[in-house]
Amino acid sequence: MPEITQLLLKWRDGDESALEQLMPLVYDELHRLARQCMRRERAGHTLQATALVNEAYLRLVNSSRVQWYDRAHFFAIAAQLMRRVLVDDARKRFNQKRGGEFTRIQMDEAQISTGPREFDLLALDEALDHLAEFAPRKSRVVELRFFGGLSIEETAVVLGVTTDIVKREWRTAKLWLLQELGHKEAQKAQ
DSSP: OHHHHHHHHHHHTTOHHHHHHHHHHHHHHHHHHHHHHHHTSOTTOSOOHHHHHHHHHHHHHTOTTOOOOOHHHHHHHHHHHHHHHHHHHHHHHHHHHTSOOOOEEEEOTTTTSSSOEEEEHHHHHHHHHHHHHHOHHHHHHHIIIIITOOOHHHHHHHHTSOHHHHHHHHHHHHHHHHHHHHHHHHHHHO
């Protein structure tokens, strides 16, 4: 893993060949993240994990302003980009259908609640943005854990806080999101 960090730092400093060396080292992990994201998508989704990795890769390559720090930071940014790709795709489909169904995702029991429950990806994205307005770190914890698949420890490293803080923020953010999304679902049913 130190090799990944070294290549990120070289890439950050302008060495384009470092990117060519980096991608084979991180591709499997990026593909794992993409598969994890895609498992939460509706059946028959037109975007496949490989396409999600490719789109995230293109956005990573074009993100020259990022000041890379280490492996965890890289995967946190990759997770954020995958979230953006999926949300952009959901918005595009929604606009094409002019009010059609939203994309449904399955949240793992261990991540959000005591039982599996479907959520609308656009509603989740909106709720995370709303959470970020008054609790940016909680929003970031959800993004890193849920979309990025980062462990508690990796999330703590990325955010520069203790694992106890991440655990607390994760618990309270999940509860807030469940309440917020439940409220939105109730409003739609009326």
